[in-house]
Amino acid sequence: MARALILVIDSFGLGAAPDAEAFGDVGANTFANLADAFHHETGRKLHLPTLSAMGLLHAATDAGKKSPAVTGHAPQSGAYGYAAEISTGKDTPSGHWEIMGVPVLFDWGYFTNRQRSFTDELLQNVYQKTGIEGCLGNCHASGTTIIGELGEQHMQSGLPICYTSADSVFQIAAHEDTFGLDNLYQYCQQVRDLLTELDMNIGRVIARPFIGDCSANFERTGNRRDYSVLPPAPTMLEKLTEQGGKVISIGKISDIYAGQGISEAYKATGLTALIDTSIEQLQKQGDNSLIFTNLVNFDQDFGHRRDPVGYGKALEYLDARLLHIDDELRDDDILVLTADHGCDPTWHGSDHTREYVPVMFYQKNMPAIDLGERDTFADIGATLADIFGLEPLEYGVSFKPQLLLK
Structure with a gap:
């Protein structure tokens, strides 16, 4: 065999x-x-x-x-x-x-606007679904670059960092300690459920956890998780x-x-x-x-x-x-x-x-x-x-x- x-x-x-x-x-x-x-x-x-x-x-x-x-x-x-x-x-x-x-x-669904990738309507639905009013980012970005730019503000505000790329993805970065890994996973699952409910055909929601105490030493961890649609x-x-x-x-x-x-x-x-x-x-x-x-x-x-x-x-x-x-x-x-x-x-x-x-x-x-x-x-x-x-x-x-x- x-x-x-x-x-x-x-x-x-x-x-x-x-x-x-x-x-x-x-x-x-x-x-x-x-x-x-x-x-x-x-x-x-x-x-x-x-x-x-x-x-x-x-x-x-x-x-x-x-x-x-x-x-x-x-x-x-x-x-x-x-x-x-x-x-x-x-x-x-x-x-x-x-x-x-x-x-x-x-054809997958994509977020093509590079500066304001997610519409106000979608974000309002995200806020209602997750119970967290607001997010940071809302753009096309490199994952390592955006946590360097917004990581400290995220830790202070408690708002997740939401961004995308040329792929069919909704990515969410959050600090493992201040935001919490389980909270990040729950947030991502809620966003996945919402995108499916809205029939937006977005391939993946990706949890991007990171650690560190300032922009100089932020780094992503191995606890990434992808929430994919079914084949x-x-x-x-x-x-x-x-x-x-x-x-x-x-x-x-x-x-x-x-x-x-x-x-x-x-x-x-x-x-x-x-x-x-x-x-x-x-x-x-x-x-x-x-x-x-x-x-x-x-x-x-x-x-x-x-x-x-x-x-x-x-x-x-x-x-x-x-x-x-x-x-x-x-x-x-x-x-x-x-x-x-x-x-x-x-x-x-x-x-x-x-x-x-x-x-x-x-x-x-x-x-x-x-x-x-x-x-x-x-x-x-x-x-x-x-x-x-x-x-x-x-x-x-x-x-x-x-x-x-x-």
Whole structure:
């Protein structure tokens, strides 16, 4: 019986997707552009021997029509390719849901006014729903920037900081001690309920707790929580659990899927803890299990913060830790590496970028197999459904026959 571990390298795009022009992202290439910046700023190329041996450089060069500035190997073992997105947005839920066979083919609701993002009518509804009269922010903002600007005022006034971005999100920042973590979660759930009642089709309400006593030392904590709408149809995760399998969520996966199809959920803060927890679950879980991990730090710490050097060092860390993961893989286990969208740290602004994502399937001692370009992220879910013996999904084409699995 199959076991699989999926690592979503959050925001790790491989080059502008075919429809990037519609998103203003022609020229975006998270991997190649951050590798160039890393080389320029550090004087050395990225060193990714494990990922390159799994075919990453080959896939990235084909996808982005540019060879990243990386030292590594020619493909040695593993299937490698790249996929375009068919969902209408370049956001986290759309990418993840499409990976598991349910693309988002409708339009999300967005808060497009950058200066006064939430209407007075909506805010009045929020105040009535939550019982807190007023908020700070009401704009498009970087999460780290806005707590630096408004955190002290928030602590003095007790008013939450409400803001948004180019994604379909209503974000709420509050101090863990002065506002209270439970109060923040309750407030976010009330806002989630309200947006659903108003049929605004906003993908996520995100709790953004922080600590510190002044703007000089405010920092966000690992107690983030996402309040997502339900996927519009059952994903491969639900189909697996319905057939007696287990889905183990690590990090924010459970939040992204609104708990649907999740058997066990484990929180972990930071790249090290996320990988450590993934390894612990590999050591623990039996047959017919899917361990699903989102490596959020690539996106939130380096992509959105436009830090190509930090992004590159995180990739090198992941590359080294893949050897530890390989040590825990059984001969017939599957390791999947992919992403949910791009977030080019050299691109203008601080939003996600519409890009191809890697599609990498690895099993011990398998040959190198070029999967080429895939038309949808859903090919990943379709292939896993095939591996786990499930009925075919509505979207996606399985490439299991190409994998030559044990």
